[in-house]
Amino acid sequence: MKEDRMKIENQITANKLVGLEYDFVIAQLCVLNNKPYEDMKIALDNLIDMGTYRLRGEVLEAGVVIKTAKGKKAINTNVEPDLVEEAYAMLAKKDNKARKKLIRVQGTIDMTRSGYAFLIPFEDNIEDIFISEKDLKGAKNNDKVIVETRPNSTRRMEGKVIHILERGQEKIVGTINLSKKCAYVSPDDVKFGTDIYIPLNKTNNANQGDKVVVQITKYYNNAKQCPDGEVIEVLGQPDKIGTLVLGILRNYDLYEFFPEKVKEVAKAVEQEVDLKKHGHRLDFTSHMCFTIDGEDSRDLDDAISLEVNKAGNRVLGVHIADVGEYVRLNSVIDKEAFKRGTSVYFPNLVLPMLPRELSNGICSLNENVNRLALSCFIEYDKSGNVIGYDIKESVIRSKKRFTYTTVQAILEGNDRVKAEHKEFVPVLLEMDALAHQLMKRRKAEGYIEFNIPEVQIYLDDLGGVDHIEKRMQDDSHKLIEAFMVAANEVVAKHYRTKKLPFVYRIHETPDGEKMENFLRLVRKFGVTANINPDKIAPLQLQKILNEVKGKDCEYAVNKICLRSMQKAKYSPDCLGHYGLALTYYAHFTSPIRRYPDLTIHRIIKEDLHGNLEGNNLVEYKRFVQSSSLNSSAREVLAEKAERDVDDLYKAYYMSDKVGQEFDAVVSSVTKFGVYVALENTVEGLVSLTDIPGTYEYIEDDHLLKGVDSFYIGKKVKVRLINVNVPERQIDFVLV
Numbered sequence: 001m002k003e004d005r006m007k008i009e010n011q012i013t014a015n016k017l018v019g020l021e022y023d024f025v026i027a028q029l030c031v032l033n034n035k036p037y038e039d040m041k042i043a044l045d046n047l048i049d050m051g052t053y054r055l056r057g058e059v060l061e062a063g064v065v066i067k068t069a070k071g072k073k074a075i076n077t078n079v080e081p082d083l084v085e086e087a088y089a090m091l092a093k094k095d096n097k098a099r100k101k102l103i104r105v106q107g108t109i110d111m112t113r114s115g116y117a118f119l120i121p122f123e124d125n126i127e128d129i130f131i132s133e134k135d136l137k138g139a140k141n142n143d144k145v146i147v148e149t150r151p152n153s154t155r156r157m158e159g160k161v162i163h164i165l166e167r168g169q170e171k172i173v174g175t176i177n178l179s180k181k182c183a184y185v186s187p188d189d190v191k192f193g194t195d196i197y198i199p200l201n202k203t204n205n206a207n208q209g210d211k212v213v214v215q216i217t218k219y220y221n222n223a224k225q226c227p228d229g230e231v232i233e234v235l236g237q238p239d240k241i242g243t244l245v246l247g248i249l250r251n252y253d254l255y256e257f258f259p260e261k262v263k264e265v266a267k268a269v270e271q272e273v274d275l276k277k278h279g280h281r282l283d284f285t286s287h288m289c290f291t292i293d294g295e296d297s298r299d300l301d302d303a304i305s306l307e308v309n310k311a312g313n314r315v316l317g318v319h320i321a322d323v324g325e326y327v328r329l330n331s332v333i334d335k336e337a338f339k340r341g342t343s344v345y346f347p348n349l350v351l352p353m354l355p356r357e358l359s360n361g362i363c364s365l366n367e368n369v370n371r372l373a374l375s376c377f378i379e380y381d382k383s384g385n386v387i388g389y390d391i392k393e394s395v396i397r398s399k400k401r402f403t404y405t406t407v408q409a410i411l412e413g414n415d416r417v418k419a420e421h422k423e424f425v426p427v428l429l430e431m432d433a434l435a436h437q438l439m440k441r442r443k444a445e446g447y448i449e450f451n452i453p454e455v456q457i458y459l460d461d462l463g464g465v466d467h468i469e470k471r472m473q474d475d476s477h478k479l480i481e482a483f484m485v486a487a488n489e490v491v492a493k494h495y496r497t498k499k500l501p502f503v504y505r506i507h508e509t510p511d512g513e514k515m516e517n518f519l520r521l522v523r524k525f526g527v528t529a530n531i532n533p534d535k536i537a538p539l540q541l542q543k544i545l546n547e548v549k550g551k552d553c554e555y556a557v558n559k560i561c562l563r564s565m566q567k568a569k570y571s572p573d574c575l576g577h578y579g580l581a582l583t584y585y586a587h588f589t590s591p592i593r594r595y596p597d598l599t600i601h602r603i604i605k606e607d608l609h610g611n612l613e614g615n616n617l618v619e620y621k622r623f624v625q626s627s628s629l630n631s632s633a634r635e636v637l638a639e640k641a642e643r644d645v646d647d648l649y650k651a652y653y654m655s656d657k658v659g660q661e662f663d664a665v666v667s668s669v670t671k672f673g674v675y676v677a678l679e680n681t682v683e684g685l686v687s688l689t690d691i692p693g694t695y696e697y698i699e700d701d702h703l704l705k706g707v708d709s710f711y712i713g714k715k716v717k718v719r720l721i722n723v724n725v726p727e728r729q730i731d732f733v734l735v
Contacts, residue, residue, distance in 0.1 A: 008029060011032050130158045140227075142168025143164055167219060173250045184197060188211075196227050207234075211236060211247050241652050245348065269326060304317060305319065315377055342595065348463065353594070364592070374601055410428050435475075451545070457649045470681060501617070502624060503596040504572070504584075525548060529544060556712040570596045644728065647728040669710055
């Protein structure tokens with residue numbers, strides 16, 4: 001317990017949480033420790049009770065501590081407030097004088113392959129600080145540290161580590177090497193810098209060369225001394241693709257199984273809906289509604305319906321699985337769902353946020369079974385304008401489990417498929433017409449439509465890669481997207497108007513400097529872009545993307561544009577969604593696989609029952625903060641893991657094609673070479689050392705200039721010369 005208290009004190013110090021609001025401090029601790037709000041609230045309250053900290057109003061301050069007769073710490077309630085303020089002022093003056101002589105900065109270590117590192121400061125207004133290998137003092141990649149800084153002759157900030165606040169990695173994936181006296185594990189992450197010492201009785205029966213997961217048991221401040229550890233999981237031989245995939249998962253602390261307690265609770269959940277128990281809900285079971293998903297989807301969390309009311313208006317129903325009815329706040333399943341934050345999708349498996357008894361069972365809107373839902377009904381006039389809406393708890397019964405392929409065939413007029421589903425054809429065609437109206441309106445308002453095809457990796461029966469292809473968005477996909485966005489917007493606007501606590505999906509305005517660089521690039525392709533980069537509107541960006549449509553540079557320009565924008569995230573503040581050109585937006589439609597959706601479902605249900613008041617309202621105000629922060633962090637982690645696994649499979653797919661030639665397009669230019677993209681989206685490097693002649697790298701123009709010129713969008717022919725599957729590296733040369 002003492003170690004836990006010290007850890008939290010260090011986190012509060014390292015992240016400069018003193019002086020911030022009580023609720024926000026707890027939310028930050030939730031993210032740092034991957035624990036629910038209540039756990040972190042208790043931990044912080046204990047430190048306040050001990051006198052380590054105190055509250056002035058809602059703001060956390062350092063505690064005024066004295067010794068009691070028994071030697072325990074307590075808050076000195078007899079200290080006059082004025083004297084306390086005076087003492088704080090004196091300390092501040094001393095601290096300011098010390099800072100002039102010596103600057104100390106807190107941040108996170110970012111190691112390089114060469115052994116030196118950079119400190120990424122917690123404060124945004126401080127630039128990264130260079131740290132030489134000898135000045136790391138045993139600090140490793142991702143450690144949170146305090147660095148003492150000093151200017152050098154080039155005025156570049158350099159520093160040395162003087163204190164390690166918190167170790168960044170407790171578990172490491174690597175390859176084990178056995179000897180007669182001991183074992184060592186070489187980490188997959190070369191940034192870690194050293195091997196890990198393993199006693200022979202702590203190898204978990206791993207064989208020579210196995211890929212393993214190591215728990216670090218002891219770190220040393222001496223940079224040359226290896227940390228101690230023990231093997232907690234043996235993943236298998238590293239020449240197998242399945243082992244490499246598991247290695248990536250464990251690097252991100254992702255697991256395909258649930259804790260036993262979670263599984264026990266999940267198995268006890270009833271798998272049928274008794275209508276008699278839900279008489280207060282809207283009974284929609286006799287109405288036509290259905291799901292549209294991919295062929296391999298198992299968690300069906302949204303169904304749709306479309307009817308014409310007495311006024312002749314179309315009423316769109318978006319029916320979302322009522323996961324909140326089964327996963328109550330702070331329950332065993334909820335705590336695990338909060339920890340995971342999102343489902344993670346790979347070519348060979350899915351890591352669900354919820355146990356399969358819920359995600360594929362009682363919560364999934366499967367065909368011809370009763371299911372609990374939250375339904376958003378939106379009424380549209382003939383022009384596609386919203387003239388009313390309603391949000392209700394409901395019971396639905398999906399009449400059909402459609403796939404995108406089948407719906408697309410119906411929309412394209414395939415007579416055979418239409419005949420097989422003739423009772424659904426009229427409503428699907430009417431849905432398609434409404435979806436086109438909604439999309440036309442969205443585009444007119446500035447919705448940015450990126451042309452970056454998703455990659456579909458198909459595996460064979462042995463776990464190898466059969467083929468890779470682009471997955472294009474057709475009308476069946478766009479239909480579902482249009483309806484989900486519509487429901488998300490309506491729900492977000494409703495709860496913003498009511499000023500209740502909520503989790504919003506936000507996408508902030510792009511950074512002006514990044515936009516200026518992007519505009520400079522597209523001008524090289526003849527695009528007219530006389531636009532203020534600090535005030536660029538979504539509609540202006542879409543116009544640029546339209547101008548490059550069909551050109552060789554289209555794919556690269558779309559990717560660079562996307563990278564130049566802010567990252568969408570979750571927030572308790574309604575700040576709008578730039579990319580969708582919407583003032584109000586939230587994620588309401590996927591509570592089976594996204595925790596923020598589950599969070600707002602609970603709020604909606606509490607509001608519908610009139611329970612969102614008093615202490616309950618206060619608790620949700622606090623909870624949306626931690627849910628937003630944690631969900632954003634987990635989403636970023638999931639995306640990185642998915643990208644790494646996709647890159648692994650792409651390398652594996654190309655590994656038997658060395659020597660073959662391919663048509664490609666230059667996708668990016670660097671000072672060390674050019675990256676090229678094949679038609680199937682596989683990318684690799686043509687190293688500058690393999691290009692004959694002398695070249696100059698012109699960064700602002702994204703150009704290598706010499707005997708030939710290499711620029712984004714240039715068509716080239718390349719030969720594959722090397723593939724390193726574990727490192728996910730693919731190398732080409734020009735033909």
